[in-house]
Amino acid sequence: MEPLGRAETPNENPSRDVSYVDTYVLTRTGHEVSGQTPISSFERLIEDLPEQPASQVSWSVKGEIDPHGRHFLRLSVQAVPVLECQRCLQPLPWPVDAENRLRIVKSEADLDDEGSQDTEAEDMVERIVGSPRLDVLELVEDEIILGLPYVPKHDVCPSLPEALATQEPEPDEAEPSPFAVLNQLKKD
Template identity: 60%
Template sequence: MLARLGREVAGRAGIARFERLIGDLPAQEGSEVVWSVRGETDAHGQRFLRVDVKASPVLMCQRCMQPFVFPVKVDSRLQLVASEADLDPEGGLDDDEAPERILGSQRFDVLELVEDEIILALPYVPKHDVCPSLPAALDADSDTGRPSPFSVLSQLKKN
């Protein structure tokens, strides 16, 4: 009904409400998730949901093992389909431009959809851009002063 009537629902929820999201994350300090879901119908009668989400979960950096806030901003368009057979794209080929498809229903949990979108937006290996506590010796840009063991290969390439 949301998509058919072009309605919008929006709200705020504490990040602690999203149990699947925070299950394996460090302690979350009262962060809020701001979300909106708007229904749309195109000229061909296809129905869509536009999902906008802003959140700031605390993740654990996999490089320095320190917690950090990871800002998440999601703006996705999901196509609603009537049956599970319609979930697969025509011809079995994935089109990068085509929206993701989800099974539409008269009733579904909007917050569960919001939680799914946040989970999908999280990095597989979370890490700081620059770790504040990483020793300089482990810095990726540090130069050890030794010649590269591969510099010999460049000489062979010239011959």
């Protein structure tokens, strides 16, 4: 059995354990690599977020080949980063449960060339360049970041008084509809 590849981090950050996989071996054999990693290990993710609780990110990467001989990675990620609500500025746990299928291509040129030739809806999957040393945690971190909202906010902020949270805004009837004004111009 060929090694899937597991390595320690380069010397600049020895405290972070990073899993590397050979995408070609993983897809050819159909193996799966999975794990749990503390959310604090994902530096790009948490750099602008509030302090994170000691939670784990669960992830798995499975290699597969379709009937046409194309290589894919199936990435699954579950995490609950804590964001800051932009209305009330209170903590907002945001569950991320993502599943993504990534097509492995051989070169950067294939990223663009194959994209123009594929027309089937199934072929509209994200592509990445295959590598004998793919940083799985970087791929997981990217998937979590893509799952975060641009402007996070509670559906109903917990710090709002209950009367304000349930009160429906009343339409302002003093202001005429712009279409009513146009209709008046049409009649004149």
